[in-house]
Amino acid sequence: MKKIALYLAIVILLTSAVSASFSKDISWEKDLENGYITTSPIIVDEQVIVRTSGFWSGNDRPNIYSFDLETGEENWRFRSNTSVNHDMSPLLHVSSSSGSCGSWSEMILAGWSDGKITALRISDGSLIWEAQTEVEIWGITGSMAIDGDHLIVPTRSGIGSFCLADGTVKFHTNLDELGWRNGVTVDAERYLLGNENGSLYSITNEGVATKLHDYGGKIRHAPLVTNLGILVHVQVASASEIYLNDSLISTEGSSPAIPLQQGDDIYFGTSSHAIKMSCSNVCEIVGKQNFHTNGEITSITYKGEKAVSFPRNNQDGGWGVSTFESDITILFSEIGTYTTAGIFSTEDGILVFGNDNGILFVHGSESVENIEEESTALAVVIVSSLTIIVLPQVFKSDKKVGKEITLIFIVLILVFPQFAENWSKEVQKLGPESTDWEEDWPDEWLGTQVLVIEFENEQIEFGGFTGFNTVEELTVYVTSQNNISVVTEEHELGRWITSFNGEYGNGWEFNIDGKRSSLGMTSASIEEDSVVRWMPA
């Protein structure tokens, strides 16, 4: 029994070391060569998703990118062909769910400076829906928010509510005052929104707006709701003012940052200071450190502890990290350029951030790096070697067979990750590659061309075809064989279908394998296993 206990203790100790070495130890950077990064990247499962920003000319346009968290390999990108100004509205991740206006899949929502809202499928970046809001030089620049099954959007001159399922507008209220980086806050049964006139509005979820306060400066963040009232940090000439409801509680430096609220603690920033305010019984400043910060203040996990990060917006660059219990710590100043985007952090300390040079960085926490320097393979070899030595000393067994089994077991552990990955890739080839496959379709359709037409009240689908090269060829053949009437129109960009079986609507559009084609049906080529889906525009 003592030998067994001793052995268990040794194995637990050693396997714990191996266990720790499996922790994510990630560090890579990627020059996007696509303008600036002015809003925080986000991590969703194993994806790092980031958007770029800039004034665009020629063929350059902003993108939303997805990279593999571990390897940095690009998964997908979505390019806006129409946005030519800075895009600073933070990306919004929404999990799949449903509500009274419909159901939706997991997606990334983005507001653009050309007034568009795009909902992108998280798996491949394809467009699920888009909506258009008003543009007055700029469109959307502030942070959007979710209220149940609706997306609440601070538009250029008002506020809108859009169904998450399909982007249909519930309401749009024009406030006749322009906003800039003016995020919206969802409070109980109302939305709060400030703007460049210093007006603070309360809007009901039916779109009825009431002006609450007029601060006479610029509100460039989502208003903060505390148990003592609404806090706003107002930009005024050469300074800034912090208000609780209509009471001025502090005058601070210029160019306020986008504040962060954590319970009763509020973090502000200016060109002069990083500030901590507590609003438990009364709102008062409890910490202030010299720092130049004007961008997104975020909460991060650093060295295993919760802290607050402030992007340093001067040529020294980097981020200040503070708990306000000691001096502010400067991180990543070696990057050395202006930074306004906040750091995104996972619970286990993976940091993702980008700077005004458009370089994206992903960094494991220092505690992980310092403690675990050995490679996983090395740790496994050490543990396994010790196991071979220790096991025969502890247990009476067939030592020859035991050693052979142990050797095979160790080799299997070492080669397993690569083996499993390669195996998985091969197995995936056996399945349908189309992302638009429906499970109730017959297996005979696998690997063939499928055509789907979504009418208003029904969906008809035809499969098992081969040899068609374009969407038009397949569509014309299938419809003619099945007595489906088609009306087309000739346009400069090619032939369009305006109706199937007399259903006109606003025209018809198609997807190939779940993705919208950038070409017309005459030019859009299809594979031998493509799914072409026609739906009303």
Next chain:
Amino acid sequence: MKFNTHALSGLNMVLTDGVHGPSLAPTEMLLLNVGIITVCYALLCKPSLGDKKGIITLTIFTLVAAASRVVLEPFPNVQPLTVMCLLMGACLGARRGMAFAVMATMLSNIILSHGYWTIFQASGWAFIAFIGSKINIVYNNELAMKKLIISSAFLSVLFDWWVSLSVYHFGMSSTEFLIYLLNGIPFDIMHAMASIFTAVWFAPAIVKLLQDYSTPDLQENSVGEADVIIA
């Protein structure tokens, strides 16, 4: 969520993450834990509730089994619990073996995460314990190593496929499920190999431990016991 049986794709998913299906709500999880563990503990210890030595031995063994899943979680699908269940069934009978299997699953999943897959895992290991009680792995106090190795490898793969059914309920076509099973073959091999490793090195000691520390009460009806509980 943690992942121990089959992976969908990708290296990191292979090692740590995966999708089993929706998790249970905290209240449901608490009720499930407390209720099942209490019943199983009684079934495990009965009829030797007055025998402290036997109860302590079984309790510690169950905790070690649960801890082994947690500690070895970074190794893909290395599950010593499979062999432990076989041996518990063989040494102490179907009822105690199955109770042990369910308890070890429930306790370890408190850390590894609960969900519908817990039902499949618990029932899978309970079934293995039941099989262990029927196939005379330990006969006349002798361990039939060859039989143990073959049965543990076979049951490891069978267990993986059974647990994979927990995913099948959530909108998968039969083709997708087949691909999912094929994807998991490296994990099945790993499970089988780990079970052989556990059997070769640990089974003699486990059998000796259970025989040495089990009381006459616990030993009675240990071979060929027929009473079955539903996991």
